[in-house]
Amino acid sequence: MSSFARWSTQATRPIAVNHQALFPSVTLSFNLAPGVALSEAVAAIDRAVAVLHVPGGLRASFQGNAQAFQSSLRSVPLLILAALAVIYIILGILYESFIHRLTILSTLPPQASVRCRSSGRPGRISTRSP
Numbered sequence: 001m002s003s004f005a006r007w008s009t010q011a012t013r014p015i016a017v018n019h020q021a022l023f024p025s026v027t028l029s030f031n032l033a034p035g036v037a038l039s040e041a042v043a044a045i046d047r048a049v050a051v052l053h054v055p056g057g058l059r060a061s062f063q064g065n066a067q068a069f070q071s072s073l074r075s076v077p078l079l080i081l082a083a084l085a086v087i088y089i090i091l092g093i094l095y096e097s098f099i100h101r102l103t104i105l106s107t108l109p110p111q112a113s114v115r116c117r118s119s120g121r122p123g124r125i126s127t128r129s130p
Contacts (some may be wrong), residue, residue, distance in 0.1 A: 023059075038069050084108075 018025050032041055042062065049060050062070060084105065091101040 020061075027063075038066060042066055042069065 018027065030041065030045075032038065045060075045062075054060070061067070088101055088105060091104055095101060
């Protein structure tokens with residue numbers, strides 16, 4: 001073992017200290033296992049940080065794809081409302097009736113729940129035809 005490894009009790013010092021903003025930082029990287037969604041990995045990491053009971057001065061945040069994923073999730077409710085408003089306006093142009101627009105829009109939530117259930121995985125919408 002001494003031919004490829006060496007044991008020492010001398011203290012080592014880092015050559016450089018990484019910073020994010022003005023704070024010292026440590027970067028932990030991860031790869032996704034095949035078949036695992038980024039949302040599942042982010043949720044698992046958040047649960048692990050919550051279980052660790054980290055000190056108040058320690059702050060965990062995502063960078064790269066995980067950060068872009070989290071920021072894109074914040075805009076989803078606004079995009080859904082905008083899409084529903086556009087659909088409502090187009091239906092108003094087509095049917096010129098308040099009741100017909102609401103009747104058609106009221107069928108959207110049941111259709112979405114059927115699609116989620118038919119995909120076999122909660123929270124995912126299947127693109128396969130039933």
